[in-house]
Amino acid sequence: MGFMTTSRVISRLLPKSESEDALFLRERPERIVLDVDADVAASGKPPVRVYLGTEPGQQRAERVFIWSIEQVRDRSRRYEIYLMKDLAGFDRRMWLTGFTNYRFAIPHLAGGEGRAIYNDVDQIYLVDPAELFDTDMGEHGFLSITARDTSVMLIDCAKMKSGWSLEDTKHGGRRKAIEARARHLWGPLEREWNSRDWEYREGKSKVVHYTTIHAQPWQPFPDAFVYQYNPDGEIWHDLERSADAAGFQIFDLATPSMGFAKVVDILTATGTDEARSGMPAGRADTDEVLAIAARTGAERLFEFGFDIAGDEHPSVHAISPRRSGVTVTTYDPLARDSELPAGQFDGVVCTGALEHLTDDDIAWVLDDLFRRSRRFVHITVSQQRRVTLQSLMGRNRRSRREPAWWFALLRQTGARYPDVYWKIELTIAGWRGRERCYSRDGGYRLQGTPNAWLLVDHKPGHTTQSLGLVRALGWPYEMKPIAHTHLNLITDRITSPLLVDPDGTRHAMLAPPWPDVVISTGARTAPLSRWIAKQSRGATRTVQMGRKGGDVARHFDAVVTCSHLRLPMDDRRVETLAPLNRVTPGELEQAAERWPRLFGETPKPHIVLLVGGTSAEHRLDPQTATRMGDEVGRFAQQAGGTVLAVTSRRSGRDVEEALEAGLGASGCVDHWEASRHENPYLAYLALADAIVVTGDSESMLAEAVATGRPVYIYPVPTRPLGLYSRFAEMVTRIAYSRPKKAKGTVRPQQGREYLCARMIERAVVRPPRDLDVMCEQLVRHGHARWFGEPLASKQVKPLRENEEIASRVKDLLGWTHWDDPEATSAGESDSAKPRTTTASA
Secondary structure, three states: OOHHHHHHHHHHHOOOOHHHHHHHOEOOOEEEEEOOOOOOOOOOOOOEEEEEEOOOOOHHHHHHHHHHHHHHOOOOOOEEEEEEOOEOOOOOOOOOOOOOOHHHHHHHHOOOOOEEEEEEOOEEEOOOHHHHHOOOOOOOOEEEOOOOOOOEEEEEHHHHHHHOOHHHHHOOOOHHHHHHHOHHHEEEOOHHHHEEHHHOOOOOOOEEEOOOHHHOOOOOOOOOOOOOOOOOHHHHHHHHHHHHHHOOOOOOOOOOOHHHHHHHHHHHHHOOOHHHHOHHHHOOOHHHHHHHHHHHOOOEEEEEEOOOOOOOOOOHHHOOHHHHOOEEEEEOOOOOOOOOOOOOEEEEEEEOOHHHOOHHHHHHHHHHHHHOEEEEEEEEEEEOOOOOHHHHOOOHHHHOOOHHHHHHHHHHHHHOOOOOEEEEEEEEEOHHHOEEEEEEEEEEEOOOOOOEEEEEOOOHHHHHHHHHHHHHHOOOEEEEEOOOOOOHHHHHHHOOOOOOOOOOHHHHHOOOOOOOEEEEEOOOOHHHHHHHHHHOOOOOEEEEEOOOOOOOHHHOOEEEEEHHHOOOOOOOEEEEOOOOOOOOHHHHHHHHHHOOOOOOOOOOOEEEEEOOOOOOOEOOOHHHHHHHHHHHHHHHHHOOOEEEEEOOOOOOHHHHHHHHHHHHHHEEEEOOOOOOOOOOHHHHHHHOOEEEEEOOOHHHHHHHHOOOOOEEEEOOOEOOOOHHHHHHHHHHHHHOOOOEOOOOOEOOOOHHHHHHHHHHHOOOOOOOOOHHHHHHHHHHOOOOEEEOEOOOOOOOOOOOOHHHHHHHHHHHHOEEEEOOOOOOOOOOOHHHOEEEOOOOO
């Protein structure tokens, strides 16, 4: 048994309090009914009963599973879905999941009558489950694809009530032993009803089973696994997006879950004791709510919370309609005379409630609140240990939710209601009991177009990536060139970027008012970006790019990195084929107009050679440069054209001289100079008829393929991996290996795979960059060719990812839209023009 599997079992062996059981355990499965449509005649067939094995933390998977049935079901038939989660009376301490043996209790839960289907929660239906439910079972007691794989079953409850012992199921019986004793009752099921990851076939598979736990697209347990890419994950995500678009939810405040009802019962039973005495810490700021109401024109408000009337502090419900111009309707589930109002309101305020709920319930409660609002939702959450019900019930571990968790949940919910402005005020108990306060808003933005800071270091390639993104976003931005000393590299990470600042430059650069967004690329600016977000108490969003800056995605709101870097999956990570850059049709046109005579009267076609230099992975020495100059020169001469070579910061004088010697009379070299005031680099790209680029430079490759000109990649010899790189490559190989279990499925990430994957996720080890993979991807997608192929006479499809990536970054930042009459298209708006801050600013 591997490390992570063992840890899950050990966690279940730890003693649990009676109060914890009272809150989380259920006497029976929770039933969800998909009834016959109102405008359809009932078929008269028996209800399709589906029992779903699930556990806390799988609320997204539960919703998508039920939605998948809703999409394909027979509208004339009733479907009953039973959520088997946290059931009382079962000893789960040796189970590998929170629902391992529930499946064998189904005949008893169903009363020993009729049929039932069993599914794991990590599955979705592509066809009507009624087709499975009505399958001829012959004399068999249950059907599954193999006798050992019972993750999808059709069960004859009358026969299997005696076949599976309820006593063994409840009190520690091993799954394999229970299965073995009933093997004589097994019958085969078509494999299409359980298409595990690699077995999916479009048009043939009926149930998709995401059996590789650490490749499940919804990433339910990030603390237990480091998630990896699933090639069939888009099927699941498409279903979730369609559920979002339809506003589908399993529960709402009118029909709440059993878990929500238990929380209400416990809070009601405590009266004025310890639980209620802590609640007032989570009350909304009345003045702020009134200010938002005034800005949005809201007149009718709805306040939802626990123990609202008993609060000794002023709350929204106490607002005077005469003084404020707003009326407030309240709903408090703890108050006997409180009734849930119908219809929508202009604004919704939630106070002193969400912190007391389980993760599974918070998601649908939030969705219900957003659905009731036309203009804004204001959330107040206090997660101090003394005030949350879960902490009082001995559940500190579960109730500990970081700000990023809340921000992501609000962003995901708000995306379904783009016209609603939302804001959350969050208080968390910090170190030594100190309160940490955070604030964030999103949705429909009241303040107009966001403004951005670009943190600029000494590398032009980093600046190019940041500029490419911010110009695609179309937001006003301010460039902040940040100087670094060797001491800053240490202090920026462990204390403050202002600690070592002898000339005061950093104090002038990094001072409030803080921007809405910070965009940076590279390892040197990443700590500064995080520091700014901390100073703003969560109000400033952070976007980080680059291999060394964006390797740990959880530190930022959005991270943009290249797919060939082999960094771990994360909901906040956006992957590109090549680094973002500033090459756009408009930029190329302006550069061509500014330097129209750049090539003089030299014969066409003009072949531009972009030259990188020696790096950690490649060696561009004078011998290679001479050979390259000779080969590219002959390539141009065969077409009757001219070569114009452009060198870079890494090229070096010896390489430039060797390149000139190799080119001879076939071309010339434009030498890179640090002190150059104006650089015609973009003009070379704009005026080129074809481009040859060395395969050692990500930035040059990205800029070349963005032009739409024929691009040829010239391979540069690789350098032998050093000791650390060989170690990092070994760690990466182990992390992404997928050993299989005896029955052929990929085993859960554990042992060496888990340790190595976690080392990469935490940036203890960084996978070596593999530019050969990037080059192969560019060739495979038709954006480039390998040098040596004939000169193409036609333009090729340019690689321009900036707009798509900018759209995905906007989604991750949480703003849906805003009113700004001065805004125009990205790259043309006055608001998208830069300002550069200097030390005297």
